[in-house]
Amino acid sequence: MKDQKPKLKPKEKMKIQRTEMPERTAEERVLGFGEVPLGFSEDLAEIEALRCLDCKDPKCMVGCPVGIDIPAFLKKVEDGDFAGAIAKIRETNFLPAICGRVCPQDQQCELTCIVGKKNKPLSIGNLERFVADYEREHGLRVTPEIEAPTGFSVAVVGSGPAGLTAAYELRKRGHEVTVYEAFHRAGGVLVYGIPRFRLPLDIIDEDVKALEEMGVNFEFNTIIGKSMTLDEMLSKEFGFDAIFIGTGAGLPKMLNIKGENLNGIYSANEYLTRIYLMGADRFPDNVTPLNQGKKVGVIGAGNTAMDVARTAKRLGAEVTVYYRRSKEEAPARTEELRHAMEEFINFKFLSNPVEFVGDEDYFVKKIVCDEMKLGEPDDSGRRRPTPTGKQFVDEVDTVIFSLGCNVNPLIPDSTPEIVTNKWGVVLVNEETLETSKKGVFAGGDIITGGAKVITAMGQAKIAARSIHHYLTEKTAKHTYFAKEVESV
Amino acid sequence: MPKLFEILTREELAPKTIMFNIFAPTVARAIQGGQFIILRVSANGERIPISISGWNRNEGSIRIIIMAAGRTSAEAIMLKVGDCFQDIVGPLGKRSHVEELDGTAVLIGGGYGTGAIIPTARDLKALGNKVIGIVGARNKDLLLLQDEMNEVCDEVIPTTNDGSMGIEGFVTHGLAKVIEREKVSYVLAVGPVPMMKAVSEMTRPNGIQTWVSLNAIMVDGTGMCGACRCTVGGKTQFACFHGPDFNGHEVNFEELQARQKMFQVQEKIALEQLNEVLV
Ligand SMILES: Cc1cc2nc3c(=O)[nH]c(=O)nc-3n(C[C@H](O)[C@H](O)[C@H](O)COP(=O)(O)OP(=O)(O)OC[C@H]3O[C@@H](n4cnc5c(N)ncnc54)[C@H](O)[C@@H]3O)c2cc1C
Ligand SMILES: Cc1cc2nc3c(=O)[nH]c(=O)nc-3n(C[C@H](O)[C@H](O)[C@H](O)COP(=O)(O)OP(=O)(O)OC[C@H]3O[C@@H](n4cnc5c(N)ncnc54)[C@H](O)[C@@H]3O)c2cc1C
Numbered sequence: 001m002k003d004q005k006p007k008l009k010p011k012e013k014m015k016i017q018r019t020e021m022p023e024r025t026a027e028e029r030v031l032g033f034g035e036v037p038l039g040f041s042e043d044l045a046e047i048e049a050l051r052c053l054d055c056k057d058p059k060c061m062v063g064c065p066v067g068i069d070i071p072a073f074l075k076k077v078e079d080g081d082f083a084g085a086i087a088k089i090r091e092t093n094f095l096p097a098i099c100g101r102v103c104p105q106d107q108q109c110e111l112t113c114i115v116g117k118k119n120k121p122l123s124i125g126n127l128e129r130f131v132a133d134y135e136r137e138h139g140l141r142v143t144p145e146i147e148a149p150t151g152f153s154v155a156v157v158g159s160g161p162a163g164l165t166a167a168y169e170l171r172k173r174g175h176e177v178t179v180y181e182a183f184h185r186a187g188g189v190l191v192y193g194i195p196r197f198r199l200p201l202d203i204i205d206e207d208v209k210a211l212e213e214m215g216v217n218f219e220f221n222t223i224i225g226k227s228m229t230l231d232e233m234l235s236k237e238f239g240f241d242a243i244f245i246g247t248g249a250g251l252p253k254m255l256n257i258k259g260e261n262l263n264g265i266y267s268a269n270e271y272l273t274r275i276y277l278m279g280a281d282r283f284p285d286n287v288t289p290l291n292q293g294k295k296v297g298v299i300g301a302g303n304t305a306m307d308v309a310r311t312a313k314r315l316g317a318e319v320t321v322y323y324r325r326s327k328e329e330a331p332a333r334t335e336e337l338r339h340a341m342e343e344f345i346n347f348k349f350l351s352n353p354v355e356f357v358g359d360e361d362y363f364v365k366k367i368v369c370d371e372m373k374l375g376e377p378d379d380s381g382r383r384r385p386t387p388t389g390k391q392f393v394d395e396v397d398t399v400i401f402s403l404g405c406n407v408n409p410l411i412p413d414s415t416p417e418i419v420t421n422k423w424g425v426v427l428v429n430e431e432t433l434e435t436s437k438k439g440v441f442a443g444g445d446i447i448t449g450g451a452k453v454i455t456a457m458g459q460a461k462i463a464a465r466s467i468h469h470y471l472t473e474k475t476a477k478h479t480y481f482a483k484e485v486e487s488v
Numbered sequence: 489m490p491k492l493f494e495i496l497t498r499e500e501l502a503p504k505t506i507m508f509n510i511f512a513p514t515v516a517r518a519i520q521g522g523q524f525i526i527l528r529v530s531a532n533g534e535r536i537p538i539s540i541s542g543w544n545r546n547e548g549s550i551r552i553i554i555m556a557a558g559r560t561s562a563e564a565i566m567l568k569v570g571d572c573f574q575d576i577v578g579p580l581g582k583r584s585h586v587e588e589l590d591g592t593a594v595l596i597g598g599g600y601g602t603g604a605i606i607p608t609a610r611d612l613k614a615l616g617n618k619v620i621g622i623v624g625a626r627n628k629d630l631l632l633l634q635d636e637m638n639e640v641c642d643e644v645i646p647t648t649n650d651g652s653m654g655i656e657g658f659v660t661h662g663l664a665k666v667i668e669r670e671k672v673s674y675v676l677a678v679g680p681v682p683m684m685k686a687v688s689e690m691t692r693p694n695g696i697q698t699w700v701s702l703n704a705i706m707v708d709g710t711g712m713c714g715a716c717r718c719t720v721g722g723k724t725q726f727a728c729f730h731g732p733d734f735n736g737h738e739v740n741f742e743e744l745q746a747r748q749k750m751f752q753v754q755e756k757i758a759l760e761q762l763n764e765v766l767v
């Protein structure tokens with residue numbers, strides 16, 4: 001195949017249709033937790049990569065928060081050099097198998113891809129996933145070279161994508177790295193948020209194992225701010241020279257409406273944690289219980305809501321999503337909405353929950369919604385929903401709130417020196433990502449509020465570079481300037 | 489050196505009530521009165537919150553008391569010296585409130601709560617306060633840690649339902665006596681919900697500062713999931729993060745009690761599965 005490949009002109013390339021990723025049928029999907037996309041074959045991958053125009057001034061890279069050399073890796077895929085392709089990606093991205101699955105490429109690299117102006121953009125995400133899987137399946141992964149020991153040691157707090165990436169970048173530069181994680185396993189939201197049918201667990205575990213092989217220490221069951229403070233970590237007792245904070249999101253948002261503490265009402269965090277961290281879908285072999293009824297209501301229409309709805313469906317419920325605006329305003333990615341709709345999930349748009357009604361045992365039985373209509377655009381630019389005056393009542397026995405989270409308060413709470421804005425978001429110097437406490441840097445959801453895996457990774461890379469500079473340049477100064485601005 | 493989370497000592501205080509000393513240095517170095525840990529017994533186990541009743545910072549050990557209530561606590565008390573817990577994380581929650589008082593502090597413990605109030609009794613006493621302990625149980629064999637209570641309190645009033653020791657009746661009967669007798673300016677109650685509710689009702693008319701430790705169902709214990717939601721003063725609070733201690737006069741106890749039953753059906757199944765294995 002390789003040798004016979006024709007040299008195509010850009011015009012001809014533009015005519016090739018985008019190769020869509022083969023997927024399991026919806027009927028098959030809802031019966032289990034297997035991955036929905038089935039992956040490219042080698043041939044499909046080469047054909048898809050062939051569509052890259054190798055632009056002089058490629059725009060795809062501009063859309064990538066970690067700056068993957070996308071045209072170079074696509075060229076190698078086109079040539080059938082999959083090992084070379086993954087090596088190229090690994091120069092800048094430590095978690096390609098994860099990013100290839102969970103990045104919203106339609107809002108990033110594929111949004112800016114020049115082919116996308118006239119035809120559909122290159123399937124960059126699927127190709128990234130393909131080469132990462134190829135590497136794993138063929139055992140091609142190599143432990144990266146680690147620079148000579150610097151004698152410095154750095155603590156990384158949290159093992160979500162931000163923490164894992166920071167650990168990788170710092171270890172590579174020769175520093176001793178210890179990752180502290182509150183839970184008993186690494187991965188953060190990758191494990192206890194994103195469902196298995198989008199991201200299988202063994203992929204995350206491989207990346208954690210790779211870090212261990214590089215000599216990164218993991219300390220689980222440790223809550224920074226409770227088990228030990230930042231000051232203690234920087235003191236002689238622990239002897240860290242710098243700290244990276246990647247503690248992510250915290251307290252889930254509720255609506256503050258009547259009946260929301262009834263039994264059977266969960267936050268998305270609780271629901272997903274019970275299932276994906278604790279394995280409640282296999283109760284009682286796994287001892288953590290989940291009490292899911294037959295009629296599940298999901299509140300909200302973001303990506304988390306889609307994950308929750310699709311999970312509940314897989315556990316056998318009839319699922320309805322309630323959202324106060326219309327489909328057009330739904331914050332979930334188009335693909336996620338499509339997947340949910342294909343999987344027989346009901347949607348009630350322009351429906352705003354105002355009350356839950358329970359039975360004598362305090363279990364939720366009914367959801368009361370205001371019917372809404374859209375008015376003038378609000379601050380977010382989306383049209384503001386207002387009640388029409390009509391209400392409806394649905395029967396439910398489980399409700400899951402998917403309205404997002406506030407920022408994790410554990411560290412700012414225990415270290416008043418760490419300056420936050422009024423929402424608890426940790427403020428940092430935008431260039432170095434250093435916090436108001438000298439030697440303490442931060443990245444990921446803790447400095448942005450709920451964002452994305454890849455932005456968390458991008459920030460972790462920047463912070464790791466700053467930490468390296470802070471440690472190795474004798475002239476390095478505290479770079480935080482107290483100012484009332486929102487970070488990144 | 490012991491292994492992480494290894495059981496150093498094990499003592500049966502009463503039927504199905506075991507006191508463990510466990511090697512858990514990161515918890516031991518920072519824990520304070522009123523805080524708790526979350527533990528797992530096995531790799532497929534659930535996370536359950538347990539109060540701290542003591543610690544030895546030099547040795548890196550913590551002391552807990554577990555009363556078998558269902559599957560996980562039953563599995564926990566079967567562990568022997570030298571066995572290890574799968575996971576222990578903490579300290580969680582906020583320290584119990586302590587201050588210099590202008591009247592007596594009354595600390596009330598029911599069940600495992602007797603262990604939980606000991607560190608705070610000691611703290612209050614160190615601040616120069618007069619501390620009275622009231623401990624309740626069904627009968628005298630179920631009263632826990634009496635020697636240690638006598639040591640950390642100026643006076644200990646046991647109450648038993650059958651009158652086999654101390655005052656016959658409930659802890660509230662003991663509390664009524666103290667309130668009648670002297671100026672009480674602080675009450676902390678740890679134990680079953682009906683007990684904490686009755687105590688709060690009793691101190692409400694006099695406006696005595698009253699703290700109760702809410703034993704809501706928990707998962708992470710760090711404020712991330714909201715399983716432990718309680719209503720306090722009309723507002724939703726997370727017991728693990730904002731508490732576990734709250735102003736007893738503001739707590740919606742009915743809701744707490746109803747929420748504790750959220751997984752009743754599943755709890756029964758889980759316990760039956762264990763019993764089958766044991767047979
Ligand atoms: C259901 C769901 C689906 C999502 N889907 C996508 C998606 O498809 N694509 C995408 O790009 N993004 C997605 N996101 C968002 C993405 O997961 C987050 O933006 C990303 O995980 C943030 O990474 P982080 O490392 O900052 O934090 P987290 O992933 O939140 O990790 C923080 C870690 O720190 C630990 N921790 C917290 N406090 C402490 C402490 N005091 N001491 C020690 N450890 C601590 C936590 O236990 C956790 O392991 C999704 C989020 C959710 C909830
Ligand atoms: C802050 C706090 C401190 C506690 N301290 C102690 C202690 O020092 N000693 C002690 O013996 N017990 C303590 N408990 C109670 C202990 O957590 C429960 O007895 C235990 O979780 C029961 O689990 P199980 O599987 O054995 O029983 P189950 O049969 O599962 O449950 C029995 C009862 O325990 C409660 N419970 C169940 N699961 C949980 C959970 N995940 N979190 C909280 N409660 C749950 C439920 O209300 C249920 O009705 C404490 C609880 C809290 C919240």
Ligand code: FES
Nearest residue numbers: 707709713714728
């Ligand atoms: S136990 Fe999860 S927030 Fe309290």
